[in-house]
Amino acid sequence: MFLSAGGRIAPKSNFWHNWYAYGARFYDPALGRWHVQDRFAEKYFDFTPYQYGANNPIIFIDINGDSIYHFDENGYFTGEIIPDDGPQRGLFNGVEFIFGDQENDHTNLFSIKDYDEKEAETGNDYWYKVSIEDEKDVDERLEKGGVFDERGLISGIKYIFEETAGGKLDYGPKIKSADPGNHYIVQTSEGHTGFSARNYGNFLIGISHRKISKGLIGTGDTQILAHGYHLTHKGDGYFDSKDDQKAIKLGGDYYKKHYSKKKKRR
16 A cells, blocks of 8 residues: 555554555654654754654655655745655655656756756756646647647658757747746656656657657657757767656657547547
8 A cells, every 4th residue: 555655554564563664764653753764864963863754744755765855835846855765756735746857857956046046057957846737738738839730641740840849849948938947747657747848848749749640650769859859969979868768758658648549629
């Protein structure tokens, strides 16, 4: 049995005493304490090393037994990210989500004050808040990209090649310019996933290519195109990043679930 805050009830035995298994540690709900010290206890001298969620479980949760990621009711980051052996996650209005870019999202996250200073230095994927995108929101973004317009297969493929880089299907820059510093939580095949504007754009491209080509262009084809574009336009000699490729893959999965069997729109 899994719990909303990321733990699970340990198998019953004379030893576990109905403790909750969170990965790094076991939690005793009767005491409201862990039975193993927090490995980051030296960072928090004001708290006992056995506390849960900074002694405020209404606001904070511990992910994997040793991490706290919290966004307030308006989506603003308020907690502190502690490196974790498991996947980096966050919590917003009761929705637990995994960071789409496991290597960089947690280091690019700042409070709004620190974000303002960092964003002034560079246009990186820095962020300080989140919002949830439902199916209607995804539909609206695809609509703006012309994804649901009626067109033949050949004209559709032509549209993909003309509009993906710098055109109507280049969603990322438009999303970022409309709401800088935001991450977007989307229900994907891997659960709720938080995307930067750039990777949300890649996610939408993964859907768009499949939808416009009527499934002829597969997810792997889009990923290869992304590699080619990165090599020829970025000038750094590298292939497309892992998080970009993953976002495209999740977009392809989303297409299969939501659009591959839908009737044509009028």
